[in-house]
Amino acid sequence: MPVVLREITDSNxxxxxxxxxxxxxxxxxSSVRGSxxxxxxxxxxxxxxxxxYAAGEPVGFVMLSWDVEPQPPEINGPWFLWKxxxxxxxxxxxxxxxxxxHVADLVTAEGATELLTSYVPQDGGPAGFYERLGFVPTGELxxxxEVLMRLALPWTPPGRPPV
Structure with a gap:
């Protein structure tokens, strides 16, 4: 399913x-407004x-810490999938x-060797989703x-043949 990332402007x-x-x-x-x-x-x-966007329609929102100097525990990075x-x-x-x-490809092109994220460890949460993609817990909260996870880059996602 192809997606396009667009800046948020007055028109959208x-x-x-x-x-x-x-x-x-x-x-x-959190909501987009809260994010x-x-x-x-x-x-x-x-x-x-x-x-x-997908097929010209907004379907989601993504936010990262972009090439930030890590300052644990408050700021994770340098590449952190925040929302x-x-x-x-x-x-x-x-x-x-x-x-x-898409995000992994973007940050890999910028020189990233890993992408971090975190999740709330509760039933119904996204832990399984991230694990299926290859994220692994770092052992830190x-x-x-929230449980911190790491995805090694470059990455071959499920369903994409290795290059």
Whole structure:
């Protein structure tokens, strides 16, 4: 499922802010509005965010710490997948994998050797999703108790033949 990452502008802002996760998923990822407020409150984390489009329609949102100087435990990096949201109407279609694939390709081109992320360790959370993609726990928790995970780069995602 191909995706395109686009900057959030005045022309698409409302549609992107309307993206929502499914019922009960709010405890695992903040809304787009909340994520943008978090980005504004933490400029030192070098937030890089984009709307995710498929077939010309916004289907998700992604935010990273982009080539940041790590300052554990507050700032992880240099490449940290900070937010990944797929709208509830578009879940189960492969967009999550496509977004991670796209992000991994982007940061690999910038010289990244790993991509970090974290998840809330509760039932119904994204742990299995990240594990299926090849992320492995680092053995560390962030200050909020989220499990930190690492994906080695370059990466061959599930369903993509090695180059």
């Amino acid at each position: 802002r409302d549609a992107v802010l309307d993206l929502r996760v499914g019922p009960g998923q709010e405890r695992f990822v 943008l407020k978090e980005a504004a409150a933490h400029p030192h984390a070098k937030p890089w965010f984009r709307a995710v 990944l949201l797929v709208d509830e109407r578009h879940q189960g279609r492969g967009y999550g994998l496509a977004i991670v694939r 962030d200050p909020d108790g």
